[in-house]
Amino acid sequence: MEKLRRITKFIYVFFIIGLESLGNMSAVTAVLEENLIKKNELVKEEDIIDAVTISRLGPGATTANAVAYLGNKIAGFCGGILATICYTIAPLIVMLIIYSFIERALEYSFVQSALKGCLVYICVLFIKSTIDMGKTVLNNRFNIGIFFFGLIVAYIFKVSCVYIIIGAIIVGFIKIIYTNKKQIYLPSGAEQFK
DSSP states (O other): OHHHHHHHHHHHHHHHHHHHHTTOHHHHHHHHIIIIIIITOOSOHHHHHHHHHHHHHSSSOHHHHHHHHHHHHHHHHHHHHHHHHHHHHHHHHHHHHHHHHHHHHTTSHHHHHHHHHHHHHHHHHHHHHHHHHHHHHOOSHHHHHHHHHHHHHHHTSOOOHHHHHHHHHHHHHHHHHHHTSSOEEOTTTOOEEO
16 A cells, blocks of 8 residues: 555656646756655655756657656656656647647736746746755865866857757866776766776
């Protein structure tokens, strides 16, 4: 019975995440933090940052990738699949309802105002989640330096963000190698080599 209750809660949490964020990566980060960290304590903030980072690097829909990663982190491979399904059902239902009457509804000014209000809400969620992630990630001079360098290169020199991400990955690897010259660690508790 306890297992059934945990599975039901898992399904409910990811359904609510899909319903509240409606598939938008800007909104989903704040919704993930609210539902997975603050309300249910299922993951840590670092896990959400990892999920967002990894999902942006991989192919496909970033929000679904982030949800699959977190579902996998919480409940293994089947959890990743179940989380993705539960997350995508809510936006699918909402989109089908909206698409059934959107053309007629757009004629009304209150619908146009509501849609503009939703855009403002999404911007607020995006700014909030960016600030929260910034507090976690920008915690030392090295990370702050990479952040401002990437910002300058992107906005002043108009370099593609793909190249900035690749550069940041390379700089991160170099930093790890430089700071751990004498010891190389393998992941997941593997033996240490000197």
